[in-house]
Amino acid sequence: MPPRAELRRAFSLAEVLVGLTLSSLLLLGAVTTYFHLTRSGFRLSNYADIETAARSTLLQFGEDCRAATGANWSDANTLNLATDSGTVTYAFDSGTDSLTRTAAGSADVVARDLNTFSFRAFDINASEINLSANPAAAGGPVKMIQLELGFHANTVDNSNTSQRVASARFVLRNKKVV
Secondary structure, rough: OOOOOOOOOOHHHHHHHHHHHHHHHHHHHHHHHHHHHHHHHHHHHHHHHHHHHHHHHHHHHHHHHHHOOEEEEEOOOEEEEEEEEEEEEEEEOOOEEEEEEEOEEEEEEOOOEEEEEEEEOOOOOEEEEEEOOOHHEEEEEEOOEEEEEEEEEOOOOOOOOEEEOOEEEEEEEEOOOO
């Protein structure tokens, strides 16, 4: 071996290109995983927000139903519950995708970002009452009410997160059936 051979040690061009390719693939995998986890985190956060909104909406609606002594519909999306302290109105506005609760002259939005909404009414025998045909006539025989809500939320990357929630049937305990 010549005396200067030790100074000529280095990587060949092929070795450098293979190393660069492998490093690029590892970096690409790490960046892709980061973006996927970030998107999943945003979706999980949206699902948690939707679940919280659904629970608080159904809790408030349940309390009002249990206190109601009467119920009538102005239309299929507007319910008026008569209570000892006055009338509580639940109204869905498809223009703003929100459900509003009005009591004692004060209106509060109880659910936002709804893409679907419906009331379902049932008589004392658990037979469904058709609200779309004649909502005003449903008030007399109604004994149970169910809500169906469809929430939606957009993440930062514009992917849509949605959840459908159907409540239990809330019994109007204080209402006398006609």
